[in-house]
Amino acid sequence: MKTSRYLCLRERGPTVVLFHELHPVPIYIKKSDWDEFQGDMTRYFDWIDDLMKEGLLIETDLVDDQAYVDAKKMAQESLSVPRILYLILAQGCNFSCGYCPIPRLSEAERSKCLSKEDACAGLDLWEKHVKESNADENYIIFYGGEPLLNKETFCFCLEEIARRKSNGSLPVGTAMMLATNGTLLDENLMSLCRTHDVLVALGVDGPKSRNDKLRVYATNGNGTYDDILAKLKMLQVHGVRTAVSTSLTPHVLGSLQELDKLLQEVGVTKYGINFLKGKGLIDMVSEENRMSFVNASVEEIINRYRSTGDASYEYQVEKKIRAFKERAFFPIDCTCYGNQLVIRADGGVSNCPFYDAKLGHVALLPESFRISQTKVVEEWRKRSPLEDPSFKDEDGKALAGNGCAWSSIDAYGNPWHTDEAAKQFSLTMFEIALWLEAPNEEKNT
Numbered sequence: 001m002k003t004s005r006y007l008c009l010r011e012r013g014p015t016v017v018l019f020h021e022l023h024p025v026p027i028y029i030k031k032s033d034w035d036e037f038q039g040d041m042t043r044y045f046d047w048i049d050d051l052m053k054e055g056l057l058i059e060t061d062l063v064d065d066q067a068y069v070d071a072k073k074m075a076q077e078s079l080s081v082p083r084i085l086y087l088i089l090a091q092g093c094n095f096s097c098g099y100c101p102i103p104r105l106s107e108a109e110r111s112k113c114l115s116k117e118d119a120c121a122g123l124d125l126w127e128k129h130v131k132e133s134n135a136d137e138n139y140i141i142f143y144g145g146e147p148l149l150n151k152e153t154f155c156f157c158l159e160e161i162a163r164r165k166s167n168g169s170l171p172v173g174t175a176m177m178l179a180t181n182g183t184l185l186d187e188n189l190m191s192l193c194r195t196h197d198v199l200v201a202l203g204v205d206g207p208k209s210r211n212d213k214l215r216v217y218a219t220n221g222n223g224t225y226d227d228i229l230a231k232l233k234m235l236q237v238h239g240v241r242t243a244v245s246t247s248l249t250p251h252v253l254g255s256l257q258e259l260d261k262l263l264q265e266v267g268v269t270k271y272g273i274n275f276l277k278g279k280g281l282i283d284m285v286s287e288e289n290r291m292s293f294v295n296a297s298v299e300e301i302i303n304r305y306r307s308t309g310d311a312s313y314e315y316q317v318e319k320k321i322r323a324f325k326e327r328a329f330f331p332i333d334c335t336c337y338g339n340q341l342v343i344r345a346d347g348g349v350s351n352c353p354f355y356d357a358k359l360g361h362v363a364l365l366p367e368s369f370r371i372s373q374t375k376v377v378e379e380w381r382k383r384s385p386l387e388d389p390s391f392k393d394e395d396g397k398a399l400a401g402n403g404c405a406w407s408s409i410d411a412y413g414n415p416w417h418t419d420e421a422a423k424q425f426s427l428t429m430f431e432i433a434l435w436l437e438a439p440n441e442e443k444n445t
């Protein structure tokens with residue numbers, strides 16, 4: 001019997017936690033026992049069975065080889081489950097946020113709106129994806145640009161999706177989300193969102209003085225905070241489920257606690273932070289300051305979690321903690337690796353709402369088309385922490401996903417460039433998660 005090459009260890013006070021690098025189910029033992037065992041591996045301790053069960057004590061190297069094959073297979077399988085259909089209702093936007101890639105699109109593309117026919121073709125294709133998987137839950141996200149520039153197709157889709165759910169062609173567990181800047185919402189749309197149980201996610205980039213620096217109207221450059229907050233309050237009054245998302249630009253950094261208070265005052269209970277991505281990051285943060293900006297962004301999210309202990313409020317923290325607790329290792333950072341189908345405003349199909357993968361028009365695809373089997377997905381999956389050389393010596397890699405490939409392409413012209421924010425965030429969350437189930441005071445240190 002010998003120790004696995006994947007055996008990893010952390011110490012805290014009198015306790016050590018042992019874990020397998022590829023499936024880190026934590027085993028907490030007394031440090032003094034572990035030291036004794038290492039001196040004499042014939043000694044018996046009652047945790048030895050657990051170490052064997054987790055593949056930390058092995059008879060031959062073949063066990064380790066198999067563990068790597070299994071981890072890769074598990075990660076690949078979870079990336080093939082259909083989870084999200086994006087319907088890009090409008091490519092254009094009435095905002096011009098300084099970091100957003102949408103204004104860089106050509107004038108012609110900006111005016112594109114998704115037709116009802118293409119929306120239906122997208123739903124037909126999505127039904128095929130969903131039917132073949134065992135997943136009973138999936139999301140349809142209305143996105144843009146600003147999706148409410150195309151209210152007609154939005155209202156049509158709500159009826160169409162309800163019809164498909166009631167005749168069984170879409171699962172009843174199909175949930176809907178509208179990602180919007182909120183300003184074009186009216187009473188009628190709010191009441192439709194409530195009736196159809198659509199979660200409305202509004203972008204708010206910090207308190208007013210911060211938000212209004214970059215989240216501005218396209219026509220006159222005026223700030224948008226007051227208008228967004230007014231709509232957020234109206235949504236609450238109408239009983240619509242709401243969430244807020246913030247893009248963490250240099251202007252927002254340092255203001256999340258203040259925003260937190262403002263959002264709690266208006267009753268927001270779900271919140272998500274986006275790390276700044278793509279050229280937005282390159283343009284706004286100089287190369288020499290980039291790593292410290294990335295680290296500060298990660299710290300800001302994690303410090304908030306550390307100070308409140310509340311894992312259910314902020315979406316990225318919640319995802320990592322849940323993945324660790326449910327042992328869903330190599331969790332999904334982004335659904336672009338085969339979990340999502342994107343129907344662009346012109347009917348083109350892609351795997352990412354920010355990226356035109358040019359996979360063909362939705363109405364003209366072959367019967368056998370599945371997003372998880374496309375070339376772009378195959379290429380992007382090579383970013384996996386199991387293959388990315390920058391993760392080679394990181395033994396917390398099992399809580400990492402693949403970060404954002406679009407960001408790497410947009411910023412560095414290379415789909416395999418490491419997404420540093422996603423990487424640092426995952427590794428730090430791993431160190432926290434590892435001690436959450438510790439039996440004593442070590443867990444809170």
Ligand SMILES: C[S@@+](CC[C@H](N)C(=O)[O-])C[C@H]1O[C@@H](n2cnc3c(N)ncnc32)[C@H](O)[C@@H]1O
Pocket residue numbers: 093095097099100101102143144145146147179180181201202203245246247248274275276277278279280281
């Ligand atoms: C593209 S917008 C579309 C929906 C809607 N118009 C809105 O304002 O929320 C969706 C989200 O993407 C975020 N976003 C845009 N560009 C980004 C970037 N470069 N990095 C991170 N998030 C970005 C926006 O802040 C917004 O929350």
